[in-house]
Structure formats: structure tokens, C-alpha cells
Amino acid sequence: MADTPLSPNAPLPHAAASSVPCDVLVVGAGPAGLAAAAALAEQGLGVTVLSAAAGPDEHAPWPNTYGVWLDEVEGLGYAPLLAHRWHDTVAHFGRGEVALGRTYGRFDNGRLQRHLLERCVRGGVRWRRGRAAGATHTANASLVHLQDGAAVPARLVLDASGHAPALVARRGRERPAFQTAYGVLGTFSAPPVAPGKMLLMDFRDDFLPPGERGRDPTFLYAMDMTGGRFFVEETSLARRPGLPMAVLKDRLQRRLAHLGVAVQETLELEHCAFPMGLPLPDRQQRVVGLGGAASMVHPASGYMIAATLRAAPALARTLASALGAPHATPQRAAEAAWQTLWSDARVRQRQLYLFGLEGLLRLDGPQLRDFFSAFFALPPHRWQGYLAGTLSTPEIARTMTAMFAHVPGGVRGALIRTALGRHGGLLLRALGAPL
Structure with missing residues (x-):
């Protein structure tokens, strides 16, 4: 059950209509949810986390492993939470070992989780056990309905429940x-x-x-x-x-x-x-997303954890400013948050990444080896920025152009067929066509 709006002035169901106990209800307690909750609390907002655990001491270990490039998390303060670092990082595409010259790390999940939980506790974050099933909205608040029949009110809702989100609605029908x-x-x-x-x-x-x-x-x-x-x-x-x-x-x-x-x-x-390559969320909806729920997986590499940790503080600053503004409304705050995550410029960048994904899907094994051999031969700032998702649209286009000039003819032909086929619209939207 996704967003279900009520009429603008309708009261919230139950007694919650007259008293909203938190500014932001965060749905989910994975890395995205806890990073968002901690950052929001540090901005002075009242935060409640909705999760299967009822308190900061009850969270189960995260099952996934999270690998990152060291330089992407150093400035965020997360580097001490890496369990391992490898300065000797290499790749092999069939013509000998390629030294990448960049330090790679892997998070200690327990330490990362404890670090975020401790920040949440210091910020006064509250906890509520449950799973979200849907949400209804009035002009000034939202009510998240739980699978057990209960409901939790908040001024704003942030969904960080993963790739199949509980509440965030996506637009488009792209097949990932x-x-x-x-x-x-x-x-x-x-x-x-x-x-x-x-x-x-x-x-x-x-x-x-x-x-x-x-x-x-x-x-x-x-x-x-x-x-x-x-x-x-x-x-x-x-x-x-x-x-x-x-x-x-x-x-x-x-x-x-x-x-x-x-x-x-x-x-x-x-x-x-x-x-x-999931469809993007509807940027007009009242529920805000982060991480997988906000379709933040890099479409051409699969990386997400560093981008999510990087986005959480910016998102929190936006929401604190928007919710604290004169005549603030949750709708305006949600729209400002979505613009922080997915501005038109970021959406256009993503169109190029999606085009890159479609090109990769056309390549067989030998072509992929040729492709990545050329990719990691680019100047380091180009391939590093491409994987991090930090290049501007013109920079991504220049990187792709440089790649196109250096890959063998078979790879170049696959990329041309992608551009001339039904995915060519991705290029046009990236370069200025209506989104």
C-alpha cells in the first residue's frame, strides 16, 4: 500500500490528529534509516525510528557486506569504521593484472551499526516496533499504518525500507x-x-x-x-x-x-x-526516501552505501530548514527533500548512467573485458568520479566520449546500437530534452 492522500483538511484518524509526537518518522533501521535518523536528530528534529526492533539494543546484525573506496568515506568520518583496507587493489581483464592505485575498504557492520545507533541515542531518537503497511496524509501531518493495525503519527515520513519500499511510490515502468x-x-x-x-x-x-x-x-x-x-x-x-x-x-x-x-x-x-535502474520516485509525493527506497543504487556499478551516507546529512539539513521555515508544510518540506536527492540536474546525470547500463547489458564476456580495460585506463579522476556518482552531466558525457574513442569496434558498435535503439531517449533527456 503506497501513499494514500486524504482530503487536505481531513482530521487524522484516531486521537493522533491533535498531537503529533515527532517531526520525522523514519521507516527502516538499516544503514540508510539509521544514518538519516542520526543526521535528523543532530539537526534538532524529533525523530522516531520504525523497525522490527523496539530499541537501540535490540537490532539484529546486518546481513549484507558493504565495500567502499576509502576516499569516498574519509571526509564523512566513517573511515575508522572500516574493518579492512586494501591499498593493493587490482583487476584482471585477460591481458595481465591492472593496478588500480586506489584504497578499498570493507565496513565492520557491527561497528557501523553501533556508531549510528549511538548517534541516534545522543540525539534523543525514539523507537517503535512495527512494519509499515501504508500512509495517509493531511495538510499538517501523516499517519503511518502498521501491519498489526496500529498507526504512528508524524509531521513527515522518511522511508528507508529498501529496494521494495513500504511507502515510497515510484513513477515510470522501467524494467530493472x-x-x-x-x-x-x-x-x-x-x-x-x-x-x-x-x-x-x-x-x-x-x-x-x-x-x-x-x-x-x-x-x-x-x-x-x-x-x-x-x-x-x-x-x-x-x-x-x-x-x-x-x-x-x-x-x-x-x-x-x-x-x-x-x-x-x-x-x-x-x-x-x-x-x-529502478524507476525514480515521484518527487511530488509526501513520503521522502533514502537509499534503496529512493532508487539510489548507481545504475551502472551497483554502488550505494557511500552515496547514501553522503546524502543523509544534506537531506537532514534540508528537512530541518524546510520544517522550521515560517508557514512550513510537510508537502513543501517533502518537495525540498526530493529536490536535494533528485534535482533535475541529478536526474539528467542518471539518464547517462542508465544509458551506460543499457550498453553494458549488450556486451558479451570478451567485450566486457575490453570495455573495463579501457575504463580503468581513463585518468583516475574520471573513472573514480564515474563510480562515485559525483561527476556533472558534462563530465559524464566527456568520460563516455573518451571511452567510446578507445574501445574496440565491437564494443563501439554495441554502444551505437544502444543509442539508436529504444534507449536513445536516455541520451536526449540527459542532454536537455524534457524529463
């Missing part, structure tokens, strides 16, 4: 691609990656029989976790529909066997599947 991955944290008979190294991508497929090479390309993502432990993951960058887990598991087993490596002890398994 999916990034899927199967991973193992464990001990091995021999190092699956050189000790001390982090392998961002290994697209080689010589471990497959000739008839399977090039089809449904996947890559190895692997890292030395120290203490004799390694993490290895077979990843499908983007596919529509997503590549099944069974295929990824089989690929990983065959890749390891080809390397002469066997799993000795499995400490953790990871099954990862998330959408890339």
Missing part, C-alpha cells in the same frame, strides 16, 4: 536489471587471491569450457581478510533477469577448481541480489 552474487568467507587450501591484495574484478573465463565462454559473463571479486581467511564472490554485474544463484555458485566452484583452490572451512555465505 539485477546484480547478483554468490560469496564464501572461509579458509582455503591455497590463497584464492594474492595475500594482502583485493581483486575488484577478474573477468577471465578460461575456467569454462569453450561453449560457455562469453555468455552471461561473471567476474571474481576476492580479498584477503587476514588471519588465513579470504572472501571470494562470483558476481554478475548486471543482467535482466538476474543470473540465478545456482549458476553463480557453480561458476565459483569451477573457477576455484581451475585455480587449484579448495574451500576448507566455510565461515559465512553471502547471497546478494539487488535491482539496478
Whole structure:
């Protein structure tokens, strides 16, 4: 059940109409929800978090792993929360190892969660157990209806409940691609990656029989976790529909066997599947989003955690200013928040990223190797900014133009077919056509 508006002056159901106990109700307590709640509280707003846990001491561990580039989180104050850092970060596209010259990190989920919860506690954030089922709105407040029949009032609602949000409504009918991955944290008979190294991508497929090479390309993502432990993951960058887990598991087993490596002890398994290129949220709606609920996954790389942590303070400042303004209304505050997250300029940037995603979906294994070989040969500020989502629209266009000039003819042909096909409108909207 998504946004359900009431008539502008209708009273809120139940006794909540006369007393709204918080400024912002945050739905969800993952990284996006807690980052938003902490930042909002630090702006002096009254915040309640709606989650399956009823307090800051009851939250279950987050199941996903979060990898980031160190330089993207240093300025945000999150670098001390990384469990591991790899200064020796490499990739392999079939023509020898490529040194990326950029430090990669992996969050300690427990420390990140505790850090955000502690900020929430210091800011006076309150907690409510439950799951959102829908929302109704009046001119001055909202009421979030829970699956158990209860309801929670607030001046404004922020949905951070993930890729299939409880309350945020999306516009458009774009069919997303999916990034899927199967991973193992464990001990091995021999190092699956050189000790001390982090392998961002290994697209080689010589471990497959000739008839399977090039089809449904996947890559190895692997890292030395120290203490004799390694993490290895077979990843499908983007596919529509997503590549099944069974295929990824089989690929990983065959890749390891080809390397002469066997799993000795499995400490953790990871099954990862998330959408890339979801439709954007309706920027006029009363519910604000963040993270997956706001379609913030980078459409061409799958990165999101750093962008979400970066967006939370800016979003909180916008909401504090808008809710504290003379004659403030929740509708105006929500519209200001959506403009902070998805201004027209950001939407146009995203059109180019979506075009890049559609181009990637056309490439087979050898073409993907050629593509990424050229991509990581770009000047570092170009490929780093592209992956971070921090380039302007002209900068993204210049990066794509440089790529187009350096990729082989087969890749160039696939990109031309994307531009001339039904996805060519993405380019036109990025360059100024009506959104």
C-alpha cells in the first residue's frame, strides 16, 4: 500500500490528529534509516525510528557486506569504521593484472551499526516496533499504518525500507536489471587471491569450457581478510533477469577448481541480489526516501552505501530548514527533500548512467573485458568520479566520449546500437530534452 492522500483538511484518524509526537518518522533501521535518523536528530528534529526492533539494543546484525573506496568515506568520518583496507587493489581483464592505485575498504557492520545507533541515542531518537503497511496524509501531518493495525503519527515520513519500499511510490515502468552474487568467507587450501591484495574484478573465463565462454559473463571479486581467511564472490554485474544463484555458485566452484583452490572451512555465505535502474520516485509525493527506497543504487556499478551516507546529512539539513521555515508544510518540506536527492540536474546525470547500463547489458564476456580495460585506463579522476556518482552531466558525457574513442569496434558498435535503439531517449533527456 503506497501513499494514500486524504482530503487536505481531513482530521487524522484516531486521537493522533491533535498531537503529533515527532517531526520525522523514519521507516527502516538499516544503514540508510539509521544514518538519516542520526543526521535528523543532530539537526534538532524529533525523530522516531520504525523497525522490527523496539530499541537501540535490540537490532539484529546486518546481513549484507558493504565495500567502499576509502576516499569516498574519509571526509564523512566513517573511515575508522572500516574493518579492512586494501591499498593493493587490482583487476584482471585477460591481458595481465591492472593496478588500480586506489584504497578499498570493507565496513565492520557491527561497528557501523553501533556508531549510528549511538548517534541516534545522543540525539534523543525514539523507537517503535512495527512494519509499515501504508500512509495517509493531511495538510499538517501523516499517519503511518502498521501491519498489526496500529498507526504512528508524524509531521513527515522518511522511508528507508529498501529496494521494495513500504511507502515510497515510484513513477515510470522501467524494467530493472539485477546484480547478483554468490560469496564464501572461509579458509582455503591455497590463497584464492594474492595475500594482502583485493581483486575488484577478474573477468577471465578460461575456467569454462569453450561453449560457455562469453555468455552471461561473471567476474571474481576476492580479498584477503587476514588471519588465513579470504572472501571470494562470483558476481554478475548486471543482467535482466538476474543470473540465478545456482549458476553463480557453480561458476565459483569451477573457477576455484581451475585455480587449484579448495574451500576448507566455510565461515559465512553471502547471497546478494539487488535491482539496478529502478524507476525514480515521484518527487511530488509526501513520503521522502533514502537509499534503496529512493532508487539510489548507481545504475551502472551497483554502488550505494557511500552515496547514501553522503546524502543523509544534506537531506537532514534540508528537512530541518524546510520544517522550521515560517508557514512550513510537510508537502513543501517533502518537495525540498526530493529536490536535494533528485534535482533535475541529478536526474539528467542518471539518464547517462542508465544509458551506460543499457550498453553494458549488450556486451558479451570478451567485450566486457575490453570495455573495463579501457575504463580503468581513463585518468583516475574520471573513472573514480564515474563510480562515485559525483561527476556533472558534462563530465559524464566527456568520460563516455573518451571511452567510446578507445574501445574496440565491437564494443563501439554495441554502444551505437544502444543509442539508436529504444534507449536513445536516455541520451536526449540527459542532454536537455524534457524529463
